[in-house]
Amino acid sequence: MSDTSVKAATTEMPGAWQSLWRSLKRVLREPLGALGLVLVVFVIVSAVGADLFAPFEPNKIDIRAKLQPPSAEHLLGTDQLGRDIFSRVLIGGQIALKVSLVSIGLALVIGLTLGLIAGFGPRWLDNALMLLFDSVRSFPTVMFALAVVTLFGPSLTTVMIVVVITQIPIYGRMVRSQTLALRDAEFILAERALGAGFFRIIGMHILPNVVGPLLILASMDIPFVITIEAGLSFLGMGVRPPTPSWGTILNDGYSYIYNTPWPVIAGGIPVILTTLGFTFLGESLRDVFDPRLRKEI
Amino acid sequence: MWLYFLKRILLGILIVVVAVSLLYSMIHMVPGDPVKTILGPRASPELQAQIREKMGLNDPLPVQIVKFIGRVATGDLGEDVFKRKSVNTIVFEQLPHTIYLVLAGIGWAMLVGIPLGCLSAIYRNSMIDRFAGILSVSCIAIPTFVVALYSVLLFAVTLKWLPAIGAGDGGFGSYISHLILPAFAVGLGWVGYLARLVRASMLEVMSENHVRTARAFGLPEKTIVFKYVLRLAILPTITLIGMGIGILLSSAVFTEIVFARPGIGRLIYDAVTSRNYPVVMGSVLVTTILFVVSTTIADLINALVDPRVRTEG
Amino acid sequence: MDANNVLEIRGLNVEFASERGRLRALRDVDLTIPRGSIVGVVGESGCGKSTMINSIIGLLAHNATVSSGSISFQGEDLLQKSERELRDIRGQHISMIFQDPMTTLNPVLSIGTQMIDIQYRDQIPKAQKKARSIEMLSRVGIPDPESRLDNYPHQFSGGMRQRIAIAMALQAEPELLIADEPTTALDATLEVQIIHRLKDLQHSMGCSILFISHHLGVIAELCDFVIVMYGGEVVERGTVRDIFHRPSHPYTFKLLECDPARIAETTRSLPTIPGEIPNLAKLPPGCIFADRCERSIGLCREKIPPSTEFAEHHWARCHLAGEVSST
Numbered sequence: 006m007s008d009t010s011v012k013a014a015t016t017e018m019p020g021a022w023q024s025l026w027r028s029l030k031r032v033l034r035e036p037l038g039a040l041g042l043v044l045v046v047f048v049i050v051s052a053v054g055a056d057l058f059a060p061f062e063p064n065k066i067d068i069r070a071k072l073q074p075p076s077a078e079h080l081l082g083t084d085q086l087g088r089d090i091f092s093r094v095l096i097g098g099q100i101a102l103k104v105s106l107v108s109i110g111l112a113l114v115i116g117l118t119l120g121l122i123a124g125f126g127p128r129w130l131d132n133a134l135m136l137l138f139d140s141v142r143s144f145p146t147v148m149f150a151l152a153v154v155t156l157f158g159p160s161l162t163t164v165m166i167v168v169v170i171t172q173i174p175i176y177g178r179m180v181r182s183q184t185l186a187l188r189d190a191e192f193i194l195a196e197r198a199l200g201a202g203f204f205r206i207i208g209m210h211i212l213p214n215v216v217g218p219l220l221i222l223a224s225m226d227i228p229f230v231i232t233i234e235a236g237l238s239f240l241g242m243g244v245r246p247p248t249p250s251w252g253t254i255l256n257d258g259y260s261y262i263y264n265t266p267w268p269v270i271a272g273g274i275p276v277i278l279t280t281l282g283f284t285f286l287g288e289s290l291r292d293v294f295d296p297r298l299r300k301e302i
Numbered sequence: 303m304w305l306y307f308l309k310r311i312l313l314g315i316l317i318v319v320v321a322v323s324l325l326y327s328m329i330h331m332v333p334g335d336p337v338k339t340i341l342g343p344r345a346s347p348e349l350q351a352q353i354r355e356k357m358g359l360n361d362p363l364p365v366q367i368v369k370f371i372g373r374v375a376t377g378d379l380g381e382d383v384f385k386r387k388s389v390n391t392i393v394f395e396q397l398p399h400t401i402y403l404v405l406a407g408i409g410w411a412m413l414v415g416i417p418l419g420c421l422s423a424i425y426r427n428s429m430i431d432r433f434a435g436i437l438s439v440s441c442i443a444i445p446t447f448v449v450a451l452y453s454v455l456l457f458a459v460t461l462k463w464l465p466a467i468g469a470g471d472g473g474f475g476s477y478i479s480h481l482i483l484p485a486f487a488v489g490l491g492w493v494g495y496l497a498r499l500v501r502a503s504m505l506e507v508m509s510e511n512h513v514r515t516a517r518a519f520g521l522p523e524k525t526i527v528f529k530y531v532l533r534l535a536i537l538p539t540i541t542l543i544g545m546g547i548g549i550l551l552s553s554a555v556f557t558e559i560v561f562a563r564p565g566i567g568r569l570i571y572d573a574v575t576s577r578n579y580p581v582v583m584g585s586v587l588v589t590t591i592l593f594v595v596s597t598t599i600a601d602l603i604n605a606l607v608d609p610r611v612r613t614e615g
Numbered sequence: 616m617d618a619n620n621v622l623e624i625r626g627l628n629v630e631f632a633s634e635r636g637r638l639r640a641l642r643d644v645d646l647t648i649p650r651g652s653i654v655g656v657v658g659e660s661g662c663g664k665s666t667m668i669n670s671i672i673g674l675l676a677h678n679a680t681v682s683s684g685s686i687s688f689q690g691e692d693l694l695q696k697s698e699r700e701l702r703d704i705r706g707q708h709i710s711m712i713f714q715d716p717m718t719t720l721n722p723v724l725s726i727g728t729q730m731i732d733i734q735y736r737d738q739i740p741k742a743q744k745k746a747r748s749i750e751m752l753s754r755v756g757i758p759d760p761e762s763r764l765d766n767y768p769h770q771f772s773g774g775m776r777q778r779i780a781i782a783m784a785l786q787a788e789p790e791l792l793i794a795d796e797p798t799t800a801l802d803a804t805l806e807v808q809i810i811h812r813l814k815d816l817q818h819s820m821g822c823s824i825l826f827i828s829h830h831l832g833v834i835a836e837l838c839d840f841v842i843v844m845y846g847g848e849v850v851e852r853g854t855v856r857d858i859f860h861r862p863s864h865p866y867t868f869k870l871l872e873c874d875p876a877r878i879a880e881t882t883r884s885l886p887t888i889p890g891e892i893p894n895l896a897k898l899p900p901g902c903i904f905a906d907r908c909e910r911s912i913g914l915c916r917e918k919i920p921p922s923t924e925f926a927e928h929h930w931a932r933c934h935l936a937g938e939v940s941s942t
Contacts, residue, residue: 037436140320145552145593148570148586152325155574155582232445236556239447240571255451259560266455273448284443511718517674518713519706519733519783529732533723609723609767 028293038289044282048275052098061089063096064247072265081271084257090271093249098275100250104161105230108168109223116173117219120180121207124188131181138174146171150233154242164243168230175226176219183215217294225287228280235276251276306605314598321590322374323367325583379584384576389584392569397588399469400565403557404550406481407488408543415493416539419500423535424527426505434497441494447556450487454560457483467562484561488554492546499542503535537608544600548593618690621791621823622648622671627684629666629675635896640666641847644684645922645930647840648791653817653824655838655855657831657870661892663847664827668793670694671825672709673701689790706733710784714796716776720768726779727764733783751782755812774805778812785816792817793825798833806830810837831874835859843867846893846903849922853929863931865908902934910935 032038051058060080067087075082081090123134141149150167157163187193193210201209231251237243238252246253251272258268354360361369373380379389415438422434458466464483470476507513508531516526555567566585573581605611629641641663648654656664669675671686673693686693688709693701705711713719721729730748731741745764752760755778768776777797784792794813798806810833817824828834834841835855842852843864851864862868869888890907899905901916908915914934925936 037439136316136320140317140324144321144325144590145549147553147555147567148589148593151555151570151574152328152582152586155577155579156328228443236445236447240556240559242574255448259451262451262455262459266459269451269455273452276448277444280443280445281440284439288439511713511715512721514674515711515713515719515780516721517705518672518711520702520704521706521732521735522702525732525735530721530724534721537723607723609725610769 031293032286032289035289035292037285038293041282041285041287041289044278045286048098048279048282049102051095052102055095055099059089059092059095061092063092063249064088072261072268074265074267075271082265082267084254084268085261090254090268093254094251094271094275097249097251097254098279100161100244100248101231101234101279104164104168104234105227108165108230109172109226111165112169112172113176113219113223115169116176117180117215119173120177120215121184121211123177123181124184124211125203134177135181138177141170142174144171146233147236150237151242154237159237159242159245161244164234164237167237168233172226175222179218179222180211180215183218184211187211187214221287221291221294224283224290227283227287231276231279231283306611307602310598310601310605314594318591318594319371322371322587325586325590326367326370327363374587379587380580382578382581384578389580392581393566393585393588396564396566396569396585399563400551400554400558400567402481403484403488403554403563403565404547406485407550408492408546409489410485411489411492411496411546412543415496416500416536418493418497420504420527420532422497422501423504423508426501431501434501438494438497441490442498444491445556446487446491446553447560449490450484450557450560453483453487469563480561480563484557484563487560488550488557492550495542495546496539499539500535503538504531507531507534537604540604540607541597541600544597544603547600548596551592551596552589619650620647620687621650621689622646622825623685623687624667624671625685625687627667627670627686628682629663629670630680630682631676632678632680633896638895639847639898640679640895641670643922644844644847644849645852646842646849648823648825649840650790651821651823652839653814653826653837654840654842655834656825656827656842656844657829657834658844659829659892662844664844665795666847667844668711668795668825668827671793672705672711673698674705703736706789707736707787708789709791709793710787710789712777712780712784712792712794712797715800716773716780717800719780720776722768725765725767726771730764730779730783730786733786747786748782751786752779754816755779755782755785756808757782774801774809777801777805777809781809781813781816785820785822788820789822791823791825793827795827796829797826798830799828806833813837831859831871843870847895848903848932849930850904850933851929851931853926857926857929861926861929863925863929863936864904864933865910865935866904867931869907902932 033042060078065088067083070079070083070087071085073079073083073087079089079091081094084090084093119134123131126134146167149171150164153167153170154163157166187210193206196206196210234243235250235252235255238250239256240252241256243252244250254272255269255276258272262269377390379393381387382389382392385392418434418438422431425431454466457463465476465480466483468480470478470480513526513530516530521530551566553567554565555571557563558565558568559571566589570582570585570589572578573585624644624646627641627644628639631638631640644663644667646654646667656667658664666675666679669679670681671688671693673696675681681694684694688704693704696704720726724732727745727748730751731744734744734747737744749760749764752763757763757775757778763771768779771779777800780797784794797813798809801809813824814837826834826838838855840853841855841858842849843858843866844850845866851858851862851867853863857863858867859871862871866888873887888907893899893903893906899916901914901918902908902911902920905911905915912934918934920932920934920936922930922932923936924930
């Protein structure tokens with residue numbers, strides 16, 4: 006029994022790549038999916054190469070050139086200190102993506118672990134974890150963020166803590182329900198009867214079944230993280246000035262909105278493009294790979 | 303059904319208690335003396351001791367939590383040591399502004415989102431459906447505070463149609479005109495959520511057998527959609543609206559800052575920036591309770607509307 | 616068309632557009648329902664029973680088209696009717712009872728509401744409609760119908776719900792009642808009760824019934840005429856006597872052989888018909904049943920047998936019809 010399932014898993018690999026490629030093509034065939042992919046690639050490329058593309062040092066102050074409208078020199082104009090907004094938007098994007106990757110990654114790992122513990126552990130531990138998850142979820146995210154900021158003070162780390170703690174229950178719950186569903190499946194019971202170890206069952210059966218949906222959930226969380234980062238930074242509770250962030254650019258611009266609209270427009274557009282891009286892509290991925298997830302909005 | 307009600311309410315209380323304990327222990331686990339943070343490093347030891355005694359910080363943490371919860375249960379949120387004002391007064395002065403904002407936001411989102419979802423479901427896979435789908439996703443994806451900023455830019459700064467700052471001069475008309483833009487910003491995302499949920503649940507109901515029965519009896523399509531389908535499809539929407547009100551109560555802070563409106567969000571924001579712990583605790587607690595209450599009420603309404611739950615034991 | 620017939624289907628062909636290509640779900644289907652009679656339809660799942668019903672009431676799926684044929688109801692071709700006209704016929708002149716009573720009633724509307732709603736065409740006061748529903752409920756054997764009108768479907772048992780469904784269907788005194796496996800989801804005692812009730816009501820109201828079932832015992836008990844369907848075709852039709860005592864199509868023959876109720880000896884394994892249900896996207900050039908038929912001859916695989924009336928009121932789609940005997 007265990008031998009056949011090992012074989013099945015190993016021989017499936019080329020097929021898995023093939024079906025991955027086929028699914029990608031289906032994502033691309035959807036106009037929204039294609040648009041999302043283009044936007045995401047665009048955002049990632051400009052974030053990765055931000056230092057290369059940025060024409061100015063993002064914190065270089067030039068008071069004489071303050072609050073300028075877009076020109077050939079300053080593609081998106083300048084802010085109240087004469088800093089080049091285009092350069093600041095690029096570096097801000099880099100920071101936003103970094104925050105998303107690190108915090109979602111952490112949340113994934115912790116959520117996965119806790120979910121497995123809840124799924125495999127004793128009943129009381131499962132119940133306790135679920136109550137904890139429910140309590141964290143019942144805390145409105147923004148309230149929670151504000152509470153954390155009060156404690157640790159505004160910083161990038163604070164933003165990441167907020168994201169990690171609020172997202173753990175989402176991943177944890179998913180892993181738990183998958184684990185529970187699989188734990189008593191016949192083929193796993195058979196393996197256990199044959200003496201397969203705990204980690205072997207997790208590695209061979211649980212992980213392959215949860216990784217796909219987890220990654221889709223994670224990709225759909227990126228817009229959420231970007232919103233949180235930009236939002237907290239906008240409130241002055243995230244990234245500290247002078248470090249550029251889309252949120253701080255918007256905040257700076259908002260004070261001068263009656264003088265010039267450019268900083269607000271320039272700070273908002275990357276937020277909109279990024280959240281739309283990741284959302285479109287994530288939705289198409291989900292529809293193609295795992296329509297079951299659709300119900301969970 | 304009463305058993306279900308009781309269970310649901312107990313669960314709500316339990317969640318609030320756990321959340322409060324978490325919050326309280328977090329605040330007191332931070333390195334550094336909260337009293338010093340409040341009073342500043344140069345406060346006299348006597349004053350520090352006095353404040354510490356007053357805030358009950360000398361007890362062990364679990365005792366503090368129990369005391370705190372006991373106090374909250376009697377409706378006392380504590381005292382703002384800065385302003386020497388009861389936190390209750392401060393919170394309940396600000397709360398109505400936020401509640402009006404949230405109700406206006408969810409209200410217009412319902413008025414637009416639910417019909418949009420119905421249209422999508424009735425004309426599924428048509429141009430209307432595709433357009434509504436893209437619109438919904440976009441509404442959900444774009445952050446509220448960006449919507450708020452852009453709407454200020456467009457309607458207040460450029461077009462000068464509506465006021466952007468404050469809550470008006472006290473008159474009813476002025477209050478309403480100051481409410482329009484914030485409510486728009488707050489509700490936009492929920493247009494998307496509601497439209498998607500209504501569409502999905504209508505399509506699910508439409509594929510059920512009893513709709514085929516209704517068709518086989520020649521009932522007019524209008525009756526089928528509005529009486530036989532919508533009544534079932536609206537059930538999950540009630541839950542979502544309850545959640546929406548809860549979430550909006552807390553995320554109103556962005557909108558309140560952008561539009562410089564008074565409200566609970568702004569109150570928390572100010573308290574956080576000045577590290578005013580009692581006010582932060584009190585107002586966070588009230589919003590969390592309101593969040594749990596609104597989701598619980600939504601579930602209870604759901605049970606009341608759904609005869610399958612209502613008529614059970 | 617014969618004025619004595621309520622419904623006449625002639626040469627009905629229905630196709631589905633599917634990913635695997637054109638699916639010929641119904642081919643040259645003929646059916647006659649004489650006024651006041653009960654016609655039974657038997658066949659395995661997937662034989663086209665449901666497609667036939669849906670064609671009659673005009674509720675075919677969107678990807679289905681009627682490529683040829685006619686369905687005359689009271690002398691008028693239903694296939695030529697507009698959606699509006701069909702809607703006026705549904706529930707008023709043709710009613711339906713569906714299979715699963717657990718899901719065929721709206722769960723959030725009281726049965727009173729649902730029974731009064733379907734009388735929306737009648738310009739009479741609501742009290743009168745209510746009275747009619749109460750009377751109908753008591754006729755199908757619901758105790759204390761007046762107070763139960765306010766109950767919701769989940770407050771009734773499966774058998775009760777199916778009685779309600781019958782009450783709803785007969786309330787408008789339709790000329791034709793289509794019952795799609797109405798007793799399949801019920802246990803045996805309930806089945807008998809419902810069948811008897813249905814027969815009584817049919818007697819007193821004088822409507823015709825098209826009764827679909829795969830329970831041969833029920834068909835034999837209830838029906839006057841029987842049609843046997845297989846793979847989208849009517850392979851045999853005739854009086855209930857002829858079908859059960861002189862089956863002439865090898866499929867009918869097999870079907871009767873496999874009926875558990877008719878097997879005298881106790882065996883561990885129930886007899887089955889070997890082979891698979893034909894693929895409707897790739898039809899054989901000859902008889903649809905040839906692959907599974909023990910008596911097939913060369914001709915069967917080359918030419919589609921026509922429906923021949925080899926004895927009075929007894930048709931079969933078999934080259935050997937009339938030669939196959941029941942002995």
